[in-house]
Amino acid sequence: MDEFIIRQATANDVPFLVETIIEAEKSGTDRLTYSTVFGLTLEESRKYIAEMLYEEIDGCELSVSSFLVAEKNGETAAALSAWIEGSEGIPSTSLKGNLLNFILPKKCIERAMKINSVISDLHIEYYPGTIQIGAGYVAKEFRGNNLLGILTARIIERLSETNRGVSQIYTQIFDCNTPSIRTNEKLNFKVVMLKESSNEEIINYLPSNKKILMKKELSTL
Amino acid sequence: MDRTEITAKLTGIFRKVFHDNSLVIADAMTANDVERWDSLSHMILITEIEKAFSVRFRLKELNKMRNIGEMKDLISSKL
Numbered sequence: 400m401d402e403f404i405i406r407q408a409t410a411n412d413v414p415f416l417v418e419t420i421i422e423a424e425k426s427g428t429d430r431l432t433y434s435t436v437f438g439l440t441l442e443e444s445r446k447y448i449a450e451m452l453y454e455e456i457d458g459c460e461l462s463v464s465s466f467l468v469a470e471k472n473g474e475t476a477a478a479l480s481a482w483i484e485g486s487e488g489i490p491s492t493s494l495k496g497n498l499l500n501f502i503l504p505k506k507c508i509e510r511a512m513k514i515n516s517v518i519s520d521l522h523i524e525y526y527p528g529t530i531q532i533g534a535g536y537v538a539k540e541f542r543g544n545n546l547l548g549i550l551t552a553r554i555i556e557r558l559s560e561t562n563r564g565v566s567q568i569y570t571q572i573f574d575c576n577t578p579s580i581r582t583n584e585k586l587n588f589k590v591v592m593l594k595e596s597s598n599e600e601i602i603n604y605l606p607s608n609k610k611i612l613m614k615k616e617l618s619t620l
Numbered sequence: 621m622d623r624t625e626i627t628a629k630l631t632g633i634f635r636k637v638f639h640d641n642s643l644v645i646a647d648a649m650t651a652n653d654v655e656r657w658d659s660l661s662h663m664i665l666i667t668e669i670e671k672a673f674s675v676r677f678r679l680k681e682l683n684k685m686r687n688i689g690e691m692k693d694l695i696s697s698k699l
Contacts, residue, residue: 436660456683488686490651496662497682508667515660516639522658 403476403546405553408466410453412475415538416466417448419478423534426576426606435604436514437507451498458482459491460533461498467554469546476541479550480533483562484525491525514604520596521610523571530558532570535579547582559617566617574609588613621699626673626692633668637661647689673699 408416421444425431433444451461459465465480484491500508525531532554537546559565570588572579592612601608621629627645635643638656651657657665669691670676675698685691 454679456679485652489683492657492659493651493662493685494683495659497666497679499659499663500666501679501682503663505667508663511660512664512667515637515664519656519658519661522656524652527652 403469403471403544403549405467405469405550408463408468408478410455410463412466412468412478413449413452413463415468415475416452416463416478417445418538419466419480419536420448420460420534421445422536424606426573427578428575428606430604430606432518432604436511436518437503438510439507447502450502454498454502456494456498458486458489459494459498460531461495465533467550467557469541469550471541475538476544477535477537477546477550479535479547479554481530481551481554481558482533483558483565484529484531485527486562490527491531517596517598517600518604520598520601521594521605521608523592523594523610523612526567526569528565530555530562530565530568532568532583545582547579548585551582551586555617568615568617570613572611572613573605573607574611575607580611580613583613583615586615588615621696623692623696626695626699629672630669630688630692630695633665633672637665637668645688647687647692649688650686669695675699 421431431444433439452463456462457464459482460480462482465482466478468475469477482491532551535547555568570583590611591614594610596608631645634645635641638654651662666682673695675695681694685694
């Protein structure tokens, strides 16, 4: 572990953050919502996610400032995002929705309109004033170093130091994402909600029809 | 278009986006007050508002909106 440097992500990390978001969205499956919902190719998805990150809007899962990265010998190995929900009074879902509206072509939004009622079945609220853990990813060649565990602990430490009074940490994960669930269980996260959709269509768009909410109290870190 | 007319038009958009014909909007309401108001619904909401009122918002303007009251203010400033 000594060889890894943990640091705040910068705009130079955007290509790696794009891969992080894509892999986290897929949750170990081949279903990428940017493709299934918006009809984008993988390359188009990369392009638009990068454009949204370059806007440098803070406080949501598409914010460069939400990410910490681990690097070794100048090579980025892993990344993880987290933010304080609604710290400026604006929900992170609104910030992300604004970015999607601003960056994506209108034809993508028209397509999503037809699908939204199906996938919104799995919406779980982000509670204001809590730490929300978002996308995480470790490049294949660096797996087996507990980098997601290390990044999670470090990102919680960083956010709790600068936001006194925040005591609850949440993360939303598709139930098929076993590695992430195990990592969080090792850090004392507990499952506090399971949301399941009975609409069979949902599996055409999302990695699973089940999403879980995991929570931990800051004192149990 | 006055604020009452904006409210009436917005209510129709909200009811359409959230598939709820009984939805009543209030100035203090936020995404946390409406079930299923996630990022995708928000994106669709903004797109429908821009279409219905024939306006285009800048990203900075959108990211200052804290509630529906401020949404109405922003729409009003564009008309």
